[in-house]
Amino acid sequence: MMLNEQAKSLRIVFMGTPEFAVASLHALIQAGSTVVGVITAPDKPAGRGMELQQSAVKKYAVEHQLPVLQPEKLRDPGFLEALRHLKADLQICVAFRMLPEIVWNMPPMGTINLHGSLLPQYRGAAPINWAVINGEKETGVTTFKLQHEIDTGNILLQDRFPIGAEDTAGTVHDVMKEVGAQLLVKTVQGLANGTLTETPQQVPATEILHHAPKIFTETCQINFNQPATAVHNLVRGLSPYPGAFTFFNGKKLKVFSATPKGETPTVPPGEYITDAKTYLSFACTDGLLDVKEIQLEGKKRMKITDFLRGYQFK
Incomplete structure (x- = not known):
């Protein structure tokens, strides 16, 4: 979908690192978003030659002439000043690291996150893996407003899709990144229009709350x-x-x-x-x-x- 003029005028800072996040950044650019800056992980040495490797998000941002910031520490005064200088109306976080309040609370419209589950289910670092490991027949994506406790903010939008009997974490990942990217564009449109209602997360009494901790x-x-x-x-x-x-x-x-x-x-x-x-x-x-x-x-x-x-x- 294409954003309307009101949504296109929003100044957006995008935060993400892996290939999963590239789908969301690409969808925003294709929809006409004004992305004024991209925050991603610093380049890291990898491979036999230990050459510096750029994150998937940085590669995309450089190809599309988007300004890139790569802070080692998110509380670094120099980074915070550079972030303020971008004058974002809204920040979007997809598969990035945990943000301190001084970062997520900076723009007037706050920061929204795209999470790979139907929150409040599967809060944590590995929602795709754990949904498949637990034999779920369905999963989805959620956009929500960031707040202090991780993955607990008010829900904006959700979309769901089935997990097949032979699906793997890899196949679910590939479907989810596209479903999530489109949900993110709808979320930006709804926020710009003022038509989205924030819904606090609640666990129905009939459900068991599943978590998605890091895989060791x-x-x-x-x-x-x-x-x-x-x-x-x-x-x-x-x-x-x-x-x-x-x-x-x-x-x-x-x-x-x-x-x-x-x-x-x-x-x-x-x-x-x-x-x-x-x-x-x-x-x-x-x-x-x-x-x-x-x-x-x-x-x-x-x-x-x-x-x-x-x-x-x-």
Whole structure:
């Protein structure tokens, strides 16, 4: 959608870092927003040569001649002065870091955030992963006003979409970034028109509140003492990154794709069965998990048939 003239006149500062945020920045530019500045992470050394790498948002901003600020610290006086100089009416935060009040409370219209869940569900750093890990059939995006406690501000707009049985965190991410980008444009339009009503977050008494904390290594290790469906959901929820893993003949084995099977296991949970040619299955409490795409420590990612063709079983 294109913004009306009132919305186009708003001076917007955009804050974001990864590719997920680029979709939102692009949608705002395409809709005619006046983006007066972009705040993103400092360049960081990466790769074998440890060359400085720009964030996805910075690359986009530079390509579109948008002013860029890359503060190390968000309370730095020099950065705060530069931010004030941009004279934003509204700030928009997508997949950025936690903002101090001196930053989010600076513009007259405040700061809005795009979050990857149907708040108040899945507050936290990894809402996409946890929704898939928990076997949710639906998720969505929320725009809300920033306030002191993280992901608790008043809701502006929400949009929802289904999670398929074979969807991964990666496929959900790709749908969500586009759905979220369009919701953000609608939010800017509604704020400019004065037609949006802020709604305080409330958890219905009939619902359990799910959280979405940061993913750590221990989260990624597969526990086969669970139903095959639960293990399958963990694999989906951590694919393609950071990847669920187990150990296979003493080496770390990442599993990116798998299929649960209802067959009764003939070995204890965590043990595997294979014909050494076409399948490799791990036993769970109620069935088997057929792994389809894997990466053994020190090897490249590959389909299970390619792996078995070259693997020498003891």
